[in-house]
Amino acid sequence: MPDTSYRLPRLSWTLALGSLACILAWAAPAPAQPPSKRPAAESTAPTYAGRADAMALADEIAQRHGLDATWVRGHLAQARVLAAVQRLIMPPAAGTAKDWAAYRTRFIEPQRVRRGAEFWREHAAWLRKAEALYGVPAEVVVGIIGVETLYGRHMGGFRALDALATLSLDFPPGRRDRSAFFREELAQLFVLAASEGLDPASLRGSYAGALGMPQFMPSSWNRYAVDFDGDGRVDLHGSVPDVIGSVAHYLAEFGWTPGLPTHFEVRAPVDTAQRAELLAPDIVPSFTAQEFLDRQAWLPEAALGHAGLLALVELQNGAAAPSYVAGTSNFYAITRYNWSSYYAMAVIELGSAVAQAVQAQAPVRQVSAGRPD
Secondary structure, three states: OOOHHHHHHHOOHHHHHOOOOOOOOOOOOOOOOOOOOOOHHHHHOOEOOOOHHHHHHHHHHHHHHOOOHHHHHHHHHHOEOOHHHHHHOOOOOOOOOOEHHHHHHHHOOHHHHHHHHHHHHHOHHHHHHHHHHHOOOHHHHHHHHHHHHOOOOOOOOEEHHHHHHHHHHOOOOOOOOOHHHHHHHHHHHHHHHHHHOOOHHHOEEOOOOOEOOOOEOHHHHHHHOOOOOOOOOOOOOOOHHHHHHHHHHHHHHOOOOOOOOOEEOOEOOOOHHHHHHHHOOOOOOOEOHHHHHHOOOEOOHHHHOOOOOEEEEEEEEOOEEEEEEEEOHHHHHHHOOOOOHHHHHHHHHHHHHHHHHHHHOOOOOOOOOOOOO
16 A cells, blocks of 8 residues: 655656666555456556557657557557556655654564565575675665565556556646656567567556566666576566566666665764755765764764765654764665665665574575576
8 A cells, every 4th residue: 555655755766767666665565466367447447549649659669669660559559547546656745744763664574574584595695696796785685675575575566558658648737747757668668578578568567667576667677687597588577586686786887886884873963054064965975074074963983984975864753853874875876776865774774684684593495496606
């Protein structure tokens, strides 16, 4: 059930820019809909058959990407206008307060930690291989997959074709128009289907068109997904090795630095002007440790030796005082998956909790279906 309090940040435009289509951080993922069963509302919704604007878009997509126009037209004509998608894409009500403490409890909770530990232990060899190749620690990869889809249990029940067509051609009024973004993602869905030999209507995902266990947008699938298990195809729905490798590859492409912490403790300046100065760049690392100190912020000794830039990250807690961390470039890299500091902290803290659970458990026999070479 979507948490409308945080709907906008959840819709990560990052995946729009070629990032992993992670649209998930702020709303609880909807249970996956079996491909063979379409929701009643989906089955009765009007189609795009006979819509001149839809057919013009189909022709444009086909021409730009070298696809068969009849094939694109035929599939887009079968896409449906989904009112639920139009509703879910809308921003939260004005004045809705963000609350990191409440948000955190939705992701760092016993079931997700337990399933994360099971996932880690079962696929430990693939996680090690991904870290060796891309430098991204297992706990970060596990944290992302856990926040996104609870390790594949909630991958979304919307047909991506319907969701992306709706947001391309019938984007709802009342918020900034993002239909151009979704038109490109719709095009990339057709490119993906053509390259993998899939029926575009068979792919299901989130209300914004994010796909598979890692919730990649189609453009991110096409650019960053990898065939990590070497079976000749990329499968982000059924191949856990491909999911692990693709998440790690994505973060590496967006600047992940091996061995660098994601953040440090910090005490923000008491002076509002100095604090505002550090907060002005938002989550973009922009200040040295010394510049933090010059503005009367406190940093631990470990941070004082950090040679890179830092960002003062504010996490609001409703009516309570905000929480702060000093984010490094690796914290920023996680936000390229989803442009939200709350999302990044949930990923980091879930991954850390899962790592502790794995370390506390007795070793178990590796049961992964196949080991990497």
